Amino acid sequence: MKRLVLIDGKSVFYRGYYAMGPLSLSDGTPTGGIYGFAAIAMEIVKKLNPTKVIVAWDSKTSVSRRRAIYPEYKAGRTKPGDDFYAQIPLLEELISNLGWTFVEIDDYEADDIIGTLSRQADETLDSSGKCEYETYIISSDLDMLQIVDDNTYMWRILKGFSNIEQINVAEVEEKYGIKKSQFLDLKSLKGDSSDNIPGVPGIGEKTAAKLLNEYNDLDNIYNNLDKITGSVHDKLKAGKESAYMSRDLAKIMFDAPVSLAKIPDFRFDRDQVIAGLKKLEFNSLIRKIQKLDSISRKTQVGVQKTVSRESHEASEVSEAHNDGPEQTRSNEPQMSFPIDEKDIIIGWDIKSIMHSNDKIVAEILSGKPFWDLSQAAFLLNPLSREQPTLSIPEEEYQKQKAELEKYPRLYNIYTDFDLPLIPVLYKMEQKGMLIDRTYFSNLRAEYSAEVDRIEHEIFALAGKEFNLNSPYQLGEILFVNLQLPVKGIKKTARGYSTGAKELEKLKDFHPIIAKIIEYREAAKLLSTYIIPMPDLADASDRIHTTFTQNVTATGRLSSQNPNLQNIPVRTEEGKRIRTGFIAPAGKVLVSADYSQFELRLAAILAGDQALISDFNSGIDIHTKTASEAFNVPFDQVTKNQRRAAKVINFGVLYGMSVKGLADAAKMSIADAKQFINNYFELRAPIKRKLESILKQAREQGYVETFYGRRRPTPDVKSANFLVRQAAERAAQNMPIQGTEADLMKRAMINVDRALPAGAELVMQVHDSLIVECDENISKDVAKILKHEMESVAPELAIKLAVDVTTGHNWGEL
Incomplete structure (x- = not known):
């Protein structure tokens, strides 16, 4: 459209x-x-x-x-x-x-x-x-x-x-x-x-x-x-x-x-835009052009200034002009100057600067020190969403460095995890992932026909045509025309809600509900992934996502423009979309996934020796949990019991409620309640750890990962119950998920250093990495991934497990 x-x-x-x-x-x-x-x-x-x-x-x-x-x-x-x-x-x-x-x-x-x-x-x-x-x-x-x-x-x-x-x-x-x-x-x-x-x-x-x-x-x-x-x-x-x-x-x-x-269509003429911005002396905006991923991923012109030790007078080393006499206030300055006898590159968003300045790329990849002001600001306060303060980069650098040095563990997070990852992410963004345009074209035709088919089935059930994407018109159909029950349905100023949660409550009352859910899923896949992907690819058919470290307070990476981390993982539809991401001729994709990563970290952080022993022995942890919680022999655990154990093993890390378990595991409320009680008797160390995390959040105002990454927790004392409850869940989740994020960053840094020529990291999805490599070295790459990822945390007395698969497209992994 x-x-x-x-x-x-x-x-x-x-x-x-x-x-x-x-x-x-x-x-x-x-x-x-x-x-x-x-x-x-x-x-x-x-x-x-x-x-x-x-x-x-x-x-x-x-x-x-x-x-x-x-x-x-x-x-x-x-x-x-x-x-x-x-x-x-x-x-x-x-x-x-x-x-x-x-x-x-x-x-x-x-x-x-x-x-x-x-x-x-x-x-x-x-x-x-x-x-x-x-x-x-x-x-x-x-x-x-x-x-x-x-x-x-x-x-x-x-x-x-x-x-x-x-x-x-x-x-x-x-x-x-x-x-x-x-x-x-x-x-x-x-x-x-x-x-x-x-x-x-x-x-x-x-x-x-x-x-x-x-x-x-x-x-x-x-x-x-x-x-x-x-x-x-x-x-x-x-x-x-x-x-x-x-x-x-x-x-x-x-x-x-x-x-x-x-009125003519919009056409992005990069040279014309840059010429216009240069005339206005908006060099910081010129450097932002590279962020317009949907328009162009070409290398853009950037600015670097050098401050000499003797005079501290800024001199240009590129063709672009400074942003006027007062532009030291710019929120994206890019400066290099001697600090402690060493040159250091300083700037807001170093990765973006690398995309716009080949000289900076060469210097950073050759080992020149750098300092990312925006990343340091985020690390110091990951909940802040304020725009960066306009300031002189050298002064901001000194201020941030002094602040981080007050917290040695936080300083180490910055220097050992966040900063070294920046050039790794830059290379991944530059490389991108190859797509099969023909495949996506065929998928688009198929899903378009599917959406039309479902739409007509819905119209037949409704007895009339209407705009399916209009909540108001859909509400009229459901609650006025079809007279579906409104008890327990959330009401808005325009009528009763037709959101996903409300539709779930109605799915047993009329077959139209299942069709609406099916329509929304198919239409979302079509509009979010299938149609846009070919348009977002460059002339070489590669998609270049942007990875960010300063969005999620836990330190997890995010993927933007487009978000490739959000393609559904466990559904057949998601697999079909991933199948359109391919390896070039003569190459393959190698994927390495941590197995039960967060649960292993929960065990070691909580000091749950029984759970640690089970993991280190290679026992099926979900079957073992079901056996103990349901009090049945290990070899007699049913599929449903194992599923319930798996749900709660992961759900407990996110504050899963009794009703949440009952819905997810298809159990009664009473059974779910009993299971959770049994589970916490069995996993008492984890329960104590979660309680201690919450206590720290309330008393000290922050929680932290094993390595020292912090998240402020002001809302755990909120008078608003819903706000407070959400803050408590976030606080309890942070040490585990944040430690996972820290270790994944370390793994990426180590893997990038260890990969041979002909192999490059191209994707990260939270606890998994994907490498594109020459087919003849795929077995060596698989061994490197497994070794580097499993040995990433020798200081933790728990065995990490990594599953490695190889394929010619992402869907096979």
Whole structure:
């Protein structure tokens, strides 16, 4: 499906203007608003991979039609300074360089342009009669909710430039207590001080929402005015004319003279974009271009500066200019200077710098020391989601180093685990995984037909066609048309929820539920993996994911753009997707997976000698657990008993409840409760360890891994039960999963060093590694993987086990 991105230009520009302050070119030309806009632009392209991008702008006469209705419309707004308007020509030039379209129409506001183009997108159908576009509106103006529908989404910019979030309409409805369709009438009644829309004097938001819930819309409120009593009646009667005038002012117009069909598609011209950013002296943004994985993975130009020991005067060693005289405040500086008699490379996100600077790559891979400011900041506070503080890199480095040196174990985590992994991840990202385009094309045709088949079966069961992806329409079908029971079903402002958990409660009441679940699974696989993968591959048919160490507080790696770690592991469908990832001719893929990694670590961290002995003896731990918990001989354990033991062996590490075990193992609540009681008698050391972890979280405010990685635990003292419960689960999970993450990082570093020529790491999925290698050395590579991974923690008195498999595609592993 095509993606249309419509940007409320002035709204985004305002945010950049006020956030960045007096940023300017070296000649004094102001650029703060443009910098903010450009930073947001990078995020839009990265997150949405759009087909068309249109920036709608308010012209000088944009308010004329509404002021003809009400001369005070938008009156009294404080105008920004002259430096705001001075940036607009440069902004238009940047938009052109980005390959986007700038639209400004006399007598129409940006909202009207966006509304018109969004409606045209809704009416653009493909050969099968379905809407051809998904539309994404980038704005902070809730007036845009008038436009949102099943194909149109609103994204708002939150704190900073990278936090762009899709608005959940149901949440907005719950906040205001009305339906989306009533939002215009809400504004007609309560008014809007920011736009100077009067509404009905004396009628506030709560009263307006109450009236709309009772009478549905503005017309019906006035048709039933005689039923409304007291002062509300009087205010409504006196303010009728103002209410309807306010509705005319707030209503988005859909008749702007603009044609979506005539607007060119977005084409990313890397050289043109870089030239535009260079002109604006935005070198830090040039370095971010390499992050646009869905557009280009070509090597980008970066900046490196050298500070001499004697003068400490910065001098350029690349063609790019510095970001103006005050740009030492940039949040992505890249600097190299002598520290303690050794050169050291310092920067925010070293791996990204490597992707954009071949010189830095050569230096780091040859052993030159480096310091990643963003990784150190995350390690010091993994719960922080604040944007990096703009500061001088050398000063930030000294500050971070001093802070880490207060905690020697944390310092060792940084120097022994996190930093050495960065070049390993860089090489994995550069290599990527090869895909079979023909395979994915055939899979797409098959799954598209499957989704259509399921869809028609659902329509037959429903007795009518409807938009399956609309929670509102689906709710109408299930709870109004089919009259399914609503007892125990979560209710939202728009009706009863149709989320996955709620559908599970209904699956025994009607066959349509199973079909809806089947449809969602197939449609998700199609839209998330099968369709996008070929588009995300480079000219050599390789997918280049981005690995991050600073997302998960446990230290686990994450995969982004695309997320290859999230392909379903235990389902046939997931296996079919992985089958499309292949080894080139003459090569194979070798996979090495830790067996029961977290449970082994739980045993050693808890000092559970019986469990450690069982692992070291090679006993089937799940059968042994079932035998002891159910009190039956080892050789008489049933499949169901072993499954229950396996579920609880892993589930206990994540705070599994009685009901959770009952559902997962298909047991009664009573049996599940008894089993957990028996289990914790059997595994008393683990229970004590979990309790001690929680005690540390409460008393010391943090928990840590075996090697010293920390996670703050402020919410374990929250007054909110749900928040506190979630925090307790996270705290108990951290030492085990975090230790696993630490050891996997060490394993990756060791494996990378040990692999021979012709073998390269290409993928990591939490407790498994995949190597692409020449076929004739695959047995040697398998031995290296097994040896390095099993011997990764000699300091732990427990045997680690690794299973190794070889295949020509990921699905065979």
